[in-house]
Amino acid sequence: MREELESNLLCDMLCDVIHRHTSSHFGAYVDYIRNMPYQEQTMHNLGRKNPQIMEILRELQDDQRCYRLPLKSFLVLPFQRITRLKILIENILKSTEQGSERQMSAEKALRALIKVVEACNREVGRMKMMEEIVHIANKTEFECKALPLVSSSRWLVRQGQLAQLSEKENIFGHRKLCHIYLFLFNDLLLVTTRKGMDRFVVRDHVHRSLIEVSEGLEEKEDLECASWERMFCLALLKNQRGTTSQFLLQASTHAEKITWMEVLSHRVDGMEGIYEEWGFLEGRRLVDGERGWFPDYCAVQVTNEYVQRKHLRQRRHVLQTANRILNRRHTVAQATACFR
Structure with missing residues (x-):
């Protein structure tokens, strides 16, 4: 762009230059965005190991040449350049004649830039989802058969606390409510209980396609203090033990109950399996x-x-x-x- 500006003040070939570099070299911006969470995690780990590093960064931030901006503001500058180029091309298009070569060149460059921006946004979303799953994996432990949670093809759909109607009756013949916490992924459901403030123990898990939900009205006579408008039945047709387990759950509101029933009812079926034949x-x-x-x-x-x-x-x-x-x-x- 600088070479073009030196040779021609009108910058007639500016859009062609941007298109050429966008098509050939701007994939590096996508890689940079993909690695940004690792940059932040590295800085966080360095700060924990050596607090002096954070003190040095604060001193640099106070320097006038940094305009009191944190390091993160400078790390995000490469991606901001892409968005500014997009704004530049859009302004050029406003001043071009309809049907001219300059308009066609600008539109071609804009389409290429939009693809890069969309790819960067996808990477941001994907890395956020991956970071979320890693965070969940770090704060859960398995009471039952363990499985690897972190996967590039897995993402969190919904999580939240519900009240479960206990299976055993107390001395007065009543069944009390206890709390469970559900983690629903696109392919998996974890049934957990809290262990402290931010730790969870997995009691049960099942493939998402083996979930069945219903209103659970058959046990209405067993409930005296529970609100039936907020209750539903969750059945795991084949859990990690190969058995069926059932939970009668109560949401905090009727709207929350409807939302849980909708997301739990959405099944994603998998691939074929091969089994041994017997006489x-x-x-x-x-x-x-x-x-x-x-x-x-x-x-x-x-x-x-x-x-x-x-x-x-x-x-x-x-x-x-x-x-x-x-x-x-x-x-x-x-x-x-x-x-x-």
């Missing part, structure tokens, strides 16, 4: 629970995890329906016995 299979009849063995040619093996998860949800619905029918029969039988 005979053991199965259980859902109607009466009868178990037995049968030849494998009598059944079709499901190797798609999406179908497996769908069948797990269907199985749970069948079992719930069967339990309701049995409860009604038991109630009718008791009522009939009373009238005899």
Whole structure:
């Protein structure tokens, strides 16, 4: 740009210069933005190890040549240059004639700059999400089977505290409320409890596609002090132990309950799996629970995890329906016995 300015005060080729460098060299700005969180973390670690470094930085900041600006203001200058170039091209476009070569050159340079700015913004968002997951991983410990939380393809969807209706009754026959904390990622749900102010213990975890939520109205008679408008049922169809677990949860507000039910209901199904074949299979009849063995040619093996998860949800619905029918029969039988 300086060479162009020296040769031509009108800077007719300015947009061509910007486009050429944007297409060839400005990927370095994207890399710089990607590494900015590591710059900040490095400065933080250096300050903890050697407080004298922070004192030196404060002295430099007070210098008139720094205009009392912190170091972070200077570290962000490279990215600010990109945005200023974008503003420059936009102002050039305002003064160009419609359909002229200068307009076409400016538009081409602007499109290239916009791509760089968008790529930088994506990196900022991605690094923030990664930093958030690392922070969560550092403050959680697993009571159950552990798994690696930090992944470039994982991001946090929602987190928050809910009240859980306990499974055990107290001496008065009532069930009390205790607190749990949920971390919902795009592919995973962690059910945790607090351990101190900012530590969490993972009690249960499950793939997000194996989550089922419902209003949970079947146990209304067991609740005397809980607000039913704010309660819902969360079922983990197949947790890390390979079993089904269920939680009756209460949100702080009705709107929060609706939000949790919506985000938990959104399932992301995964890839296919491959399983070993056997000559005979053991199965259980859902109607009466009868178990037995049968030849494998009598059944079709499901190797798609999406179908497996769908069948797990269907199985749970069948079992719930069967339990309701049995409860009604038991109630009718008791009522009939009373009238005899």
